[in-house]
Amino acid sequence: xxxxxxxxxxxxxxxxxxxxxxxxxxxxxxxxxxxxxxxxxxxxxxxxxxxxxxxxxxxxxxxxxxxxxxxxxxxxxxxxxxxxxxxxxxxxxxxxxxxxxxxxxxxxxxxxxxxxxxxxxxxxxxxxxxxxxxxxxxxxxxxxxxxxxxxxxxxxxxxxxxxxxxxxxxxxxxxxxxxxxxxxxxxxxxxxxxxxxxxxxxxxxxxxxxxxxxxxxxxxxxxxxxxxxxxxxxxxxxxxxxxxxxxxxxxxxxxxxxxxxxxxxxxxxxxxxxxxxxxxxxxxxxxxxxxxxxxxxxxxxxxxxxxxxxxxxxxxxxxxxxxxxxxxxxxxxxxxxx
Amino acid sequence: xxxxxxxxxxxxxxxxxxxxxxxxxxxxxxxxxxxxxxxxxxxxxxxxxxxxxxxxxxxxxxxxxxxxxxxxxxxxxxxxxxxxxxxxxxxxxxxxxxxxxxxxxxxxxxxxxxxxxxxxxxxxxxxxxxxxxxxxxxxxxxxxxxxxxxxxxxxxxxxxxxxxxxxxxxxxxxxxxxxxxxxxxxxxxxxxxxxxxxxxxxxxxxxxxxxxxxxxxxxxxxxxxxxxxxxxxxxxxxxxxxxxxxxxxxxxxxxxxxxxxxxxxxxxxxxxxxxxxxxxxxxxxxxxxxxxxxxxxxxxxxx
Amino acid sequence: xxxxxxxxxxxxxxxxxxxxxxxxxxxxxxxxxxxxxxxxxxxxxxxxxxxxxxxxxxxxxxxxxxxxxxxxxxxxxxxxxxxxxxxxxxxxxxxxxxxxxxxxxxxxxxxxxxxxxxxxxxxxxxxxxxxxxxxxxxxxxxxxxxxxxxxxxxxxxxxxxxxxxxxxxxxxxxxxxxxxxxxxxxxxxxxxxxxxxxxxxxxxxxxxxxxxxxxxxxxxxxxxxxxxxxxxxxxxxxxxxxxxxxxxxxxxxxxxxxxxxxxxxxxxxxxxxxxxxxxxxxxxxxxxxxxxxxxxxxxxxxxxxxxxxxxxxxxxx
Numbered sequence: 001x002x003x004x005x006x007x008x009x010x011x012x013x014x015x016x017x018x019x020x021x022x023x024x025x026x027x028x029x030x031x032x033x034x035x036x037x038x039x040x041x042x043x044x045x046x047x048x049x050x051x052x053x054x055x056x057x058x059x060x061x062x063x064x065x066x067x068x069x070x071x072x073x074x075x076x077x078x079x080x081x082x083x084x085x086x087x088x089x090x091x092x093x094x095x096x097x098x099x100x101x102x103x104x105x106x107x108x109x110x111x112x113x114x115x116x117x118x119x120x121x122x123x124x125x126x127x128x129x130x131x132x133x134x135x136x137x138x139x140x141x142x143x144x145x146x147x148x149x150x151x152x153x154x155x156x157x158x159x160x161x162x163x164x165x166x167x168x169x170x171x172x173x174x175x176x177x178x179x180x181x182x183x184x185x186x187x188x189x190x191x192x193x194x195x196x197x198x199x200x201x202x203x204x205x206x207x208x209x210x211x212x213x214x215x216x217x218x219x220x221x222x223x224x225x226x227x228x229x230x231x232x233x234x235x236x237x238x239x240x241x242x243x244x245x246x247x248x249x250x251x252x253x254x255x256x257x258x259x260x261x262x263x264x265x266x267x268x269x270x271x272x273x274x275x276x277x278x279x280x281x282x283x284x285x286x287x288x289x290x291x292x293x294x295x296x297x298x299x300x301x302x303x304x305x306x307x308x309x310x311x312x313x314x315x316x317x318x319x320x321x322x323x324x325x326x327x328x329x330x331x332x333x334x335x336x337x338x
Numbered sequence: 339x340x341x342x343x344x345x346x347x348x349x350x351x352x353x354x355x356x357x358x359x360x361x362x363x364x365x366x367x368x369x370x371x372x373x374x375x376x377x378x379x380x381x382x383x384x385x386x387x388x389x390x391x392x393x394x395x396x397x398x399x400x401x402x403x404x405x406x407x408x409x410x411x412x413x414x415x416x417x418x419x420x421x422x423x424x425x426x427x428x429x430x431x432x433x434x435x436x437x438x439x440x441x442x443x444x445x446x447x448x449x450x451x452x453x454x455x456x457x458x459x460x461x462x463x464x465x466x467x468x469x470x471x472x473x474x475x476x477x478x479x480x481x482x483x484x485x486x487x488x489x490x491x492x493x494x495x496x497x498x499x500x501x502x503x504x505x506x507x508x509x510x511x512x513x514x515x516x517x518x519x520x521x522x523x524x525x526x527x528x529x530x531x532x533x534x535x536x537x538x539x540x541x542x543x544x545x546x547x548x549x550x551x552x553x554x555x556x557x558x559x560x561x562x563x564x565x566x567x568x569x570x571x572x573x574x575x576x577x578x579x580x581x582x583x584x585x586x587x588x589x590x591x592x593x594x595x596x597x598x599x600x601x602x603x604x605x606x607x608x609x610x611x612x613x614x615x616x617x618x619x620x621x622x623x624x625x626x627x628x629x630x631x632x633x634x635x636x637x638x639x640x641x
Numbered sequence: 642x643x644x645x646x647x648x649x650x651x652x653x654x655x656x657x658x659x660x661x662x663x664x665x666x667x668x669x670x671x672x673x674x675x676x677x678x679x680x681x682x683x684x685x686x687x688x689x690x691x692x693x694x695x696x697x698x699x700x701x702x703x704x705x706x707x708x709x710x711x712x713x714x715x716x717x718x719x720x721x722x723x724x725x726x727x728x729x730x731x732x733x734x735x736x737x738x739x740x741x742x743x744x745x746x747x748x749x750x751x752x753x754x755x756x757x758x759x760x761x762x763x764x765x766x767x768x769x770x771x772x773x774x775x776x777x778x779x780x781x782x783x784x785x786x787x788x789x790x791x792x793x794x795x796x797x798x799x800x801x802x803x804x805x806x807x808x809x810x811x812x813x814x815x816x817x818x819x820x821x822x823x824x825x826x827x828x829x830x831x832x833x834x835x836x837x838x839x840x841x842x843x844x845x846x847x848x849x850x851x852x853x854x855x856x857x858x859x860x861x862x863x864x865x866x867x868x869x870x871x872x873x874x875x876x877x878x879x880x881x882x883x884x885x886x887x888x889x890x891x892x893x894x895x896x897x898x899x900x901x902x903x904x905x906x907x908x909x910x911x912x913x914x915x916x917x918x919x920x921x922x923x924x925x926x927x928x929x930x931x932x933x934x935x936x937x938x939x940x941x942x943x944x945x946x947x948x949x950x951x952x953x954x955x956x957x958x
Contacts, residue, residue: 042824042826219897266836270826540809542754555743
């Protein structure tokens with residue numbers, strides 16, 4: 001069965017005067033039509049760079065796709081001319097950026113901004129496009145009468161809905177959402193996530209949801225890829241991720257989240273800090289922070305090992321090179337010095 | 339949320355670093371400035387002019403070479419003895435230009451220093467306190483701005499008499515409003531930032547907040563404006579001396595030298611040309627440096 | 642209602658801002674008490690007034706009305722000199738670990754400044770020694786003494802902010818969303834640190850946040866704010882076990898749970914938050930409340946004790 005999106009061994013580096021920033025390193029991801037993939041990770045993990053890479057929006061200079069292919073509907077997006085790529089952006093692949101406050105042009109009405117993407121990709125113009133824009137607004141829960149309002153007249157949550165309307169106006173096959181609800185209040189976030197879920201079902205849009213919030217992942221995603229230092233260190237269908245998180249980093253993430261339902265006296269954070277992308281650790285990039293690291297972890301970079309079915313993880317414990325330990329979050333107890 | 343943590347370049351704890359080494363931000367600015375070739379050209383030219391200004395007496399003795407007239411050698415072109423020729427009184431042009439550099443720089447730096455001192459203080463107070471005080475100060479500045487600065491300078495010099503000091507005063511005062519504006523704008527943008535609230539929370543008084551917290555962060559646009567301001571001051575000095583309101587003869591000053599050579603343009607153009615070119619190059623160099631500084635300081639401002 | 646070991650008591654606190662469109666009621670009549678050594682969490686979404694409350698307590702915003710009793714003394718009317726002394730007892734940790742540090746000062750200058758202002762050290766050596774002690778207290782390496790904030794990551798910068806707040810040895814600290822701007826794993830580190838410091842130093846905290854899961858873990862009592870008013874107040878456990886106000890229920894249910902098995906019944910609120918400018922009389926939540934009826938729009942609900950230690954401001958409870 002051919003996948004909608006298949007990323008193979010993708011690497012993206014930024015060549016800066018401070019060094020070679022290895023933002024994305026040899027990642028592999030797949031997505032089926034209508035599926036939602038969660039891309040989870042903290043700041044600097046490489047999630048946004050991956051998304052920009054798919055859209056071929058990585059600023060060049062200083063960014064550069066140094067290896068890999070991105071197959072969309074069978075074609076390698078890295079090889080098609082810019083003309084064709086432009087026909088795909090906004091049309092077959094749409095992107096929602098993180099900050100709704102700055103994603104909209106302040107001097108254009110929301111109707112004009114929705115109509116713009118319609119006019120670029122479809123043979124509709126003028127009044128017909130504006131009518132369609134009004135329809136899109138209704139679809140995202142905003143009265144069509146507001147089609148001539150300016151972005152500053154809307155609240156944060158409503159602006160994000162407008163952004164969603166723009167991204168879905170041409171009924172794309174794939175929607176990339178980069179932390180679409182992080183900047184919103186939690187009650188508004190709930191509304192927007194509901195909206196996205198319903199629209200996704202209605203249009204059968206595949207979605208790549210970039211987030212750091214495992215709660216959001218649990219609500220919206222079918223599959224999850226956990227990113228750390230530019231690599232996908234764990235990839236699983238959602239059920240398996242929550243039942244059997246395998247990578248020590250994933251465990252650390254779960255342990256860092258205060259749980260609403262349990263009595264936790266102390267959180268169990270991951271020690272240390274994200275590595276410097278111009279100077280990544282040798283071997284396994286997570287080894288300096290891993291409570292289970294052994295000497296071999298500094299020497300050998302782990303490959304993808306299968307845990308079960310589609311669940312794969314990059315850890316030497318699963319290659320039989322390090323003894324498997326029953327993983328619990330570890331609390332250092334003492335204060336650590338950074 | 340993502341942008342905040344990502345903004346830092348993590349300090350590498352594994353590389354040994356002397357505890358007391360201060361990695362100054364100015365070093366960072368300098369590093370960026372070095373990359374801008376045009377700015378470096380400008381800096382080199384300024385450096386040469388500053389050198390001339392400092393060592394003017396070593397290069398050419400004032401009394402015997404600069405002001406002593408030698409009517410036998412009038413208006414000679416460039417030669418081995420006089421590198422840039424002689425002027426209408428037989429004085430060596432190169433020697434006069436070197437001393438003129440000293441005058442120009444003095445006026446430039448002191449006039450701008452005065453303007454920053456007075457204008458900056460007024461702007462900082464207006465920006466920090468706001469309200470009526472802001473209104474009063476800035477409306478006064480507006481009145482000054484309504485008068486063309488060169489006319490204002492002429493008026494002051496006329497009132498006080500032409501001398502080097504009065505020239506600096508005049509040009510300095512006429513520049514006060516623009517620095518007041520710049521500093522006020524800077525202060526306004528900094529005043530509402532959280533670290534100012536933090537300073538209040540730990541008990542800092544207004545004076546400390548303005549001097550230790552606001553002004554060091556407001557310097558960047560002032561520095562850029564100052565570089566260009568020195569250029570402007572030099573031009574004003576030249577202009578005022580040209581019309582006889584500045585440095586009095588026989589003291590050498592580029593604008594006065596321009597004026598002196600006016601009548602002889604036809605057959606001894608070099609008397610006017612050389613000081614004119616000197617003015618042009620200096621202004622150009624200052625502008626290049628100022629532009630470079632703006633770019634080097636800007637990323638600092640953004641973060 | 643003054644408890645004998647109450648460190649801070651706030652009565653009828655109001656803060657209004659004049660705007661071109663009208664009077665903005667940022668904080669409109671807030672009452673609470675915090676006992677020594679305890680943590681009060683203040684929760685709410687944007688525009689509820691929680692940050693303004695925190696700042697008003699420290700008189701970083703001058704309160705429009707109300708009393709703030711610190712150790713029994715009303716600080717609202719204190720003179721500048723008296724306030725200087727109080728500042729040593731009440732400090733604040735800010736949300737943005739970058740904006741709250743002067744980019745032109747080194748780590749040691751930032752942490753040492755409070756000591757200089759209040760003349761608590763008599764020599765350079767003493768200052769450096771105290772700064773190093775504070776850095777060790779918050780887990781910052783000595784090597785960072787002369788580093789600048791922009792060279793450090795969010796977690797370290799926030800530790801600098803904490804060290805600065807501790808420099809004067811305060812009794813009470815307002816924490817304004819201290820971990821919201823940090824990555825999840827760093828959040829956990831900093832929260833643990835703050836917990837340790839509370840135990841070690843006997844600190845009293847007011848913990849302001851929009852993140853309910855963080856506040857449960859950290860607070861003894863919690864107050865929920867909406868549009869400038871406190872709508873519910875209870876012990877942490879009680880609030881989560883038995884939320885009474887419709888807004889609290891909606892807030893709790895909106896939080897995405899990182900679990901597939903636990904499905905909370907979602908109460909989705911309609912519409913958007915109403916304006917805090919010239920608010921109409923009546924319950925301010927009525928416009929979005931699933932339980933609202935006409936009487937809700939007529940009279941302001943009062944914060945009443947409906948169960949021991951559990952207060953709600955709602956006509957329908």
